[in-house]
Amino acid sequence: MGVISCVTIRSQILQRLTTTSGHGIEDTALSLLALRNSGADPRALLGKQHRSGAWSALPNIDPLSAFHTALALLAIRPFQTTAVRRAAGRAFEWLSELRGLESHWLWQWKFRLFDRQVRFDPLKSGWPWVPDTVSWVAPTALSIAAFRAWHRESTRIAPAIAMLLDRACPKGGWNAGNSVVFGVDLDPHPDFTAMALLALRNGSPGHEVLLRRSLDYLGARLEGSSSPYSLAWAVMALSAHGHQGVDHLKNRLERCTAAKFDRLPHRVLALVALALEDIPYTFEEPSR
Amino acid sequence: MKRRSLVGAAALAATAGLGIHQSKVSHVPYRRPRRSHVAVLHCDRYERTPQVVEHGLQLVRPSVQGKHVLLKPNLVEYSPAATINTHPMLIAAVIDALYKLGAASVIVAEGPGHIRDTDLLLYESGLGAQLEILKRASFVDLNFDSVTRVVPGTGLTQLKELWLPTTVQSADVVISMPKIKTHHWAGVTLSLKNSFGILAGSVYGWPKNVLHWKGIDNSIVELAVSVPIHFVIADGIEAMEGNGPLHGPMRRLGCVVFADDPVAADATCCRLMGIDPGRVRHLQMAAPLGNIDLANIEQRGESVERVMQRFDLLPEFAYLRG
Numbered sequence: 001m002g003v004i005s006c007v008t009i010r011s012q013i014l015q016r017l018t019t020t021s022g023h024g025i026e027d028t029a030l031s032l033l034a035l036r037n038s039g040a041d042p043r044a045l046l047g048k049q050h051r052s053g054a055w056s057a058l059p060n061i062d063p064l065s066a067f068h069t070a071l072a073l074l075a076i077r078p079f080q081t082t083a084v085r086r087a088a089g090r091a092f093e094w095l096s097e098l099r100g101l102e103s104h105w106l107w108q109w110k111f112r113l114f115d116r117q118v119r120f121d122p123l124k125s126g127w128p129w130v131p132d133t134v135s136w137v138a139p140t141a142l143s144i145a146a147f148r149a150w151h152r153e154s155t156r157i158a159p160a161i162a163m164l165l166d167r168a169c170p171k172g173g174w175n176a177g178n179s180v181v182f183g184v185d186l187d188p189h190p191d192f193t194a195m196a197l198l199a200l201r202n203g204s205p206g207h208e209v210l211l212r213r214s215l216d217y218l219g220a221r222l223e224g225s226s227s228p229y230s231l232a233w234a235v236m237a238l239s240a241h242g243h244q245g246v247d248h249l250k251n252r253l254e255r256c257t258a259a260k261f262d263r264l265p266h267r268v269l270a271l272v273a274l275a276l277e278d279i280p281y282t283f284e285e286p287s288r
Numbered sequence: 289m290k291r292r293s294l295v296g297a298a299a300l301a302a303t304a305g306l307g308i309h310q311s312k313v314s315h316v317p318y319r320r321p322r323r324s325h326v327a328v329l330h331c332d333r334y335e336r337t338p339q340v341v342e343h344g345l346q347l348v349r350p351s352v353q354g355k356h357v358l359l360k361p362n363l364v365e366y367s368p369a370a371t372i373n374t375h376p377m378l379i380a381a382v383i384d385a386l387y388k389l390g391a392a393s394v395i396v397a398e399g400p401g402h403i404r405d406t407d408l409l410l411y412e413s414g415l416g417a418q419l420e421i422l423k424r425a426s427f428v429d430l431n432f433d434s435v436t437r438v439v440p441g442t443g444l445t446q447l448k449e450l451w452l453p454t455t456v457q458s459a460d461v462v463i464s465m466p467k468i469k470t471h472h473w474a475g476v477t478l479s480l481k482n483s484f485g486i487l488a489g490s491v492y493g494w495p496k497n498v499l500h501w502k503g504i505d506n507s508i509v510e511l512a513v514s515v516p517i518h519f520v521i522a523d524g525i526e527a528m529e530g531n532g533p534l535h536g537p538m539r540r541l542g543c544v545v546f547a548d549d550p551v552a553a554d555a556t557c558c559r560l561m562g563i564d565p566g567r568v569r570h571l572q573m574a575a576p577l578g579n580i581d582l583a584n585i586e587q588r589g590e591s592v593e594r595v596m597q598r599f600d601l602l603p604e605f606a607y608l609r610g
Contacts, residue, residue, distance in 0.1 A: 189403065
C-alpha cells in the first residue's frame with residue numbers, strides 16, 4: 001500500500017471495522033468507540049458483560065479483567081441508552097470493589113517488612129489487571145479514565161492517582177507498574193506511559209516536571225518507531241496534554257499504518273482511527 | 289505497633305506454611321524418561337549457529353518429520369545495553385534446520401511478559417527482520433491468541449483453570465528456546481521458566497502477575513505439566529548473570545545446549561552456570577518430569593566441566609552454588 005492521506009487511511013480503517021470483527025473485548029470495545037459516529041451499536045459489547053458487571057479479555061472466560069471492564073466503560077460511554085447506563089452501573093460497582101492486593105493490611109506488612117526489592121508505596125493503591133493480584137499502571141490508568149469520562153465520583157480515584165505518581169520511572173514515563181527493582185531503575189514503556197498520561201491529564205500539582213519529562217520521553221522514544229499501536233496511544237496522550245510533538249507522531253502513524261494495514265488487528269486499527277481523528281480522541285466526553 | 293508487627297508476621301508465617309503444605313500435597317505426574325539426552329556444543333558467535341544447530345540436532349534427534357513445530361524463544365523486552373532475548377540468528381538457524389529435517393511447518397510464538405507492543409519488540413530485537421528475510425516461519429503473538437480452557441493437574445497453584453493459547457496446544461512439537469540467564473525471583477530462567485511466556489497477557493495482564501502470586505516455582509511446574517516441552521535449544525552464546533532476567537551483565541558462556549528433556553536441559557544449564565540444580569526449587573519440584581541426576585543424562589558434545597563458568601549470583605541466591 002503506498003502513501004495515503006490521513007482521511008483515506010482512516011476511512012479505510014472504519015470500512016474494515018464495519019465489515020469485519022475481531023475476537024476479543026479489546027477489539028470490540030475500541031472498534032465501537034472508533035465507529036461511535038458511524039452508526040455503531042453497543043449491544044454486542046453489552047451482551048459480553050459478565051453477570052458480575054465486569055468484562056474479561058474474551059467472552060465467557062475467567063479471569064475477569066479491570067482493564068477490559070474500564071475499556072468497555074469508555075467504549076459504551078457515548079451511547080447513553082437505558083441498557084448502557086444499567087450496564088455501566090454494574091461495571092462501576094464491580095470496579096469499585098476490586099482492589100490491588102497491596103491494599104490489604106497483611107500484604108502491606110509483607111511489602112514493608114520483608115519484600116523490599118521492589119520500590120513502591122503499598123499505601124497507594126489502584127487496580128490490578130485481574131483479581132487477587134497487585135495494582136499495575138494500565139488497568140489503573142484506564143479505570144481512572146473511565147470514572148472521569150462518566151463523571152463518577154469515587155474515593156478510589158485519589159489513591160489511584162497517587163499510585164500512578166508513585167510508580168513513575170525515575171527519569172519519567174511508566175513501566176508496567178514498577179519503577180525500581182533490585183536497585184535498578186526500570187525503563188518506561190510507551191503505551192503504559194501514554195495511558196498514565198491520559199489518566200493524569202487534568203494536572204497533578206507538584207508533578208509538572210514528571211509530566212513534562214514523560215511527554216518528552218514519549219515523543220522522543222517513538223520518533224523513529226514503526227509501531228502503529230504505540231504511536232496511536234502516544235498521539236492521544238500528547239494531544240490530551242497539548243504537546244508540540246503530536247503532529248510529527250501523527251504523520252508517522254499514518255505512514256506506518258498504511259505500510260502495515262493488512263496485518264494489523266482490529267484493536268490496533270481502531271486505536272489508530274481514534275488517534276487520527278481531526279482532534280485525536282482522548283477518552284473524554286462532554287458532560288451530559 | 290509491636291503487637292501489630294507480631295500479628296502481621298504471624299499471619300505471613302501462617303500463609304507461608306500453608307504454601308509449603310500445598311507444595312507437599314500437590315501431585316506432579318511421573319513422566320521421567322529412563323534416560324535423557326543433552327548436547328552442549330561450543331559456539332563463540334551467532335554467525336556460526338547454522339552449523340552448530342545442524343550438528344546439535346543430529347546429536348539429539350528431535351522427531352519433527354511431517355510435524356507442526358512451535359518454537360518458543362525468550363523474547364521479553366529490548367534494551368541495547370543488555371542481552372535479554374534469545375538471539376534472532378539462533379532462531380533463524382533452528383527454523384532452517386527443522387525444515388531440512390522435514391518439519392511440515394515451523395512457527396515462532398511468544399507472549400512477552402512485560403510488553404504489550406510485540407510489534408515494536410519484534411522490530412527492536414531484530415527478530416522481525418530475521419523472520420522477514422527467512423519468509424519460512426510466521427510469528428504468533430501468544431498474548432493475543434485465542435485460548436482454550438485447561439484444568440491444571442498438579443494442585444500447586446490452586447488455580448481452577450488455565451486459559452492457554454490454542455496455537456500452543458495445536459502444535460505437534462514444542463521446542464523451548466530459552467536464553468541462559470539468572471533470575472532475581474526464580475534463581476534461574478531456562479526452559480521451564482520460559483513457559484511463562486505461553487500465557488496470554490490479554491487474559492492475565494502484563495506482567496502475568498497471577499503466576500507470581502500463586503508462587504513462581506509452583507506456577508513453573510504447573511505450566512510444565514500443562515504444556516509439555518518436547519525439546520530444548522538454549523542460547524548460551526551470550527548469557528546473563530547477576531540481576532537477571534533484564535539487568536544483569538552479559539556472560540560469554542559460548543555454547544548452545546540441545547536436549548530432549550527440559551528438566552535435564554535446565555539441570556545441565558545450571559551446572560554450566562556453576563549452580564547446583566538440586567538447589568533450584570522449581571527443578572526439585574519438577575523432578576518427576578525429567579532427569580536431574582547426571583547418571584540418567586547421556587551427555588554429548590562438550591563436557592560440562594570444559595564449558596562451565598562461575599556465574600555471579602545475587603546474594604539472595606548464593607545458596608544455589610554447587
